[in-house]
Amino acid sequence: MSTESPSEIRTAAILGLGLIGGSLARDLSARGVRVLGWDADAASLRAAVEEGVVHHALAGDLRDVGRADAVVLAVPVLAAPELLRRLVPHLDGVRLVTDVGSTKTSIVEAAQSLGIGARFVGSHPLAGDHRSGWSASRAGLFEDARVFLTRAPSTTPAAMHLASALWTGVGGRPELIDMHMHDVQLAWRSHLPQVVSTALALTIAETGTVPADLGPGGRDVTRLAGSDPAMWADILVDNADALASALAKMSAQLSELADRVARGDRDALLRLFADARKWHQQGP
Amino acid sequence: MSTESPSEIRTAAILGLGLIGGSLARDLSARGVRVLGWDADAASLRAAVEEGVVHHALAGDLRDVGRADAVVLAVPVLAAPELLRRLVPHLDGVRLVTDVGSTKTSIVEAAQSLGIGARFVGSHPLAGDHRSGWSASRAGLFEDARVFLTRAPSTTPAAMHLASALWTGVGGRPELIDMHMHDVQLAWRSHLPQVVSTALALTIAETGTVPADLGPGGRDVTRLAGSDPAMWADILVDNADALASALAKMSAQLSELADRVARGDRDALLRLFADARKWHQQGP
Numbered sequence: 001m002s003t004e005s006p007s008e009i010r011t012a013a014i015l016g017l018g019l020i021g022g023s024l025a026r027d028l029s030a031r032g033v034r035v036l037g038w039d040a041d042a043a044s045l046r047a048a049v050e051e052g053v054v055h056h057a058l059a060g061d062l063r064d065v066g067r068a069d070a071v072v073l074a075v076p077v078l079a080a081p082e083l084l085r086r087l088v089p090h091l092d093g094v095r096l097v098t099d100v101g102s103t104k105t106s107i108v109e110a111a112q113s114l115g116i117g118a119r120f121v122g123s124h125p126l127a128g129d130h131r132s133g134w135s136a137s138r139a140g141l142f143e144d145a146r147v148f149l150t151r152a153p154s155t156t157p158a159a160m161h162l163a164s165a166l167w168t169g170v171g172g173r174p175e176l177i178d179m180h181m182h183d184v185q186l187a188w189r190s191h192l193p194q195v196v197s198t199a200l201a202l203t204i205a206e207t208g209t210v211p212a213d214l215g216p217g218g219r220d221v222t223r224l225a226g227s228d229p230a231m232w233a234d235i236l237v238d239n240a241d242a243l244a245s246a247l248a249k250m251s252a253q254l255s256e257l258a259d260r261v262a263r264g265d266r267d268a269l270l271r272l273f274a275d276a277r278k279w280h281q282q283g284p
Numbered sequence: 285m286s287t288e289s290p291s292e293i294r295t296a297a298i299l300g301l302g303l304i305g306g307s308l309a310r311d312l313s314a315r316g317v318r319v320l321g322w323d324a325d326a327a328s329l330r331a332a333v334e335e336g337v338v339h340h341a342l343a344g345d346l347r348d349v350g351r352a353d354a355v356v357l358a359v360p361v362l363a364a365p366e367l368l369r370r371l372v373p374h375l376d377g378v379r380l381v382t383d384v385g386s387t388k389t390s391i392v393e394a395a396q397s398l399g400i401g402a403r404f405v406g407s408h409p410l411a412g413d414h415r416s417g418w419s420a421s422r423a424g425l426f427e428d429a430r431v432f433l434t435r436a437p438s439t440t441p442a443a444m445h446l447a448s449a450l451w452t453g454v455g456g457r458p459e460l461i462d463m464h465m466h467d468v469q470l471a472w473r474s475h476l477p478q479v480v481s482t483a484l485a486l487t488i489a490e491t492g493t494v495p496a497d498l499g500p501g502g503r504d505v506t507r508l509a510g511s512d513p514a515m516w517a518d519i520l521v522d523n524a525d526a527l528a529s530a531l532a533k534m535s536a537q538l539s540e541l542a543d544r545v546a547r548g549d550r551d552a553l554l555r556l557f558a559d560a561r562k563w564h565q566q567g568p
Contacts, residue, residue, distance in 0.1 A: 078550070126499055188491050193502040195545070196484050198560040199537045200477060205563040206533065207472050212568040215410055217511075218477040219568075220504045226564035227501075229557035237548045247542040249490065251535065253483045258531040261479070261524050266362070266517045273513035276482040279489040280510035284496040284503075 013068035017044050019128050020100045021074025022137025027170040029053045044134035063090050070096040077101040078234040081110035088114050096162040098123045103238040104150040104179040117152035121163035124148040132228035143171035150179040187242035194224050201225030297352035301328050303412050304384045305358025306421025311454040313337045328418035350376040357383040362518040365394035372398050380446040382407045387522045388434040388463040401436035405447035408432040416512035427455035434463040471526035478508050485509030
């Protein structure tokens with residue numbers, strides 16, 4: 001792991017010190033970047049300063065954010081556009097504004113309409129797990145993680161370069177992707193599995209079954225039910241259109257299986273389960 | 285791990301040498317029990333003999349099965365009743381007949397109606413994973429595993445004692461449970477998660493997404509899709525009634541979440557996700 005600072009970024013402002021923002025602050029700080037920090041939770045901000053990860057706690061009006069080369073919004077996706085609006089008057093010296101949200105279209109469109117599209121790059125690092133908050137943050141979270149980068153219509157090559165350097169500097173692997181394609185892909189690959197896992201947990205919970213009653217398989221399938229509710233409520237609402245199609249297909253598939261079970265159609269079940277296993281056996 | 289032989293069982297016949305039957309044969313053989321073996325797949329039976337796990341390969345007519353103190357059926361659940369019917373004329377010296385299936389009502393009722401209820405105990409060891417077959421079998425599979433035991437109306441205390449000794453001898457923890465309660469519990473705790481995981485895999489597969497495209501969460505939720513199709517087609521058909529209720533509740537829960545997503549009802553989603561996390565946080 002490199003200990004050089006991400007090229008050209010001497011000062012970074014991290015707004016939101018949860019699992020992702022806190023971990024990024026740790027990695028940047030460890031590489032010699034001066035970190036300005038802010039969090040809605042005063043205790044998290046104080047802890048980050050006391051641990052020496054955040055060098056300067058930003059006041060709530062965020063007016064000092066302009067001292068940073070790069071500003072990273074690491075707040076829930078529905079809170080990000082409003083935070084971005086509040087930042088706009090204070091971004092004078094800032095060369096890159098980015099975020100870490102699991103949906104990209106809404107925040108990129110907000111940046112464009114606020115007139116800061118040139119300096120804005122939407123980021124989505126595929127890192128983290130079902131834990132959340134400053135206490136879950138840790139060094140090295142982005143090591144070898146894919147990081148999706150999405151541009152606004154007016155994003156400059158210089159801003160893209162800086163965003164790429166930011167994530168490469170903490171071990172990530174940036175990939176450029178169209179923001180709409182990103183959101184549709186994530187609806188199927190991430191948001192759908194999350195909703196299915198939560199729905200299964202709620203269904204099982206109604207019977208009085210506790211997690212310890214499940215075997216290893218059942219525990220795997222319900223693991224994502226432990227995810228952060230506020231973060232996910234935001235993501236689902238923000239990506240509702242793309243997710244609706246995925247959920248409709250999932251419901252239809254579940255109905256087909258239920259119908260085959262009810263009819264005792266062993267041949268059809270065998271065929272469907274064989275198709276699913278064939279898919280699973282592709283790896284990774 | 286004890287290396288004594290399970291008390292009172294000197295010779296055991298294992299019919300079906302897949303993951304469960306093969307692993308049981310390995311453990312019994314290692315503890316000095318003489319193992320008579322049979323498998324529908326000649327190559328598996330030959331391998332088990334060549335490895336010294338099975339001491340005597342039973343002929344297809346199974347007439348020598350009566351030499352065993354205990355007979356274990358370790359075949360798919362829909363095949364078990366017919367195999368049991370074929371065994372009946374040859375069970376003269378046998379003091380225990382048991383099985384390893386994931387459903388219990390149908391096999392226990394078959395044993396009772398075939399007139400061998402006194403010597404029959406239904407077993408269901410909670411062991412194994414999504415791999416299957418002789419090649420997946422291994423020593424120690426039942427170490428510390430829960431093993432559900434279900435009695436027929438006429439099962440004798442002596443047969444119950446022998447079944448308990450069989451599983452305790454290979455490291456398992458036997459628990460007596462009513463056969464109907466077993467099947468309903470398993471529908472919710474095991475069969476439902478299996479169907480949900482398979483349905484999700486089939487849904488995602490339709491988009492051209494491969495497992496490597498998923499994050500760790502999505503891979504957890506789809507892991508059971510790799511399970512043995514033939515084994516599961518049998519289980520689902522055999523437990524269709526209990527599973528139908530569970531699937532109906534799951535569909536309703538998924539519909540409710542989809543409806544909240546479509547309406548952008550963040551408060552309701554937050555509440556539902558918080559309920560699911562609260563359930564998940566009960567451990568284990």
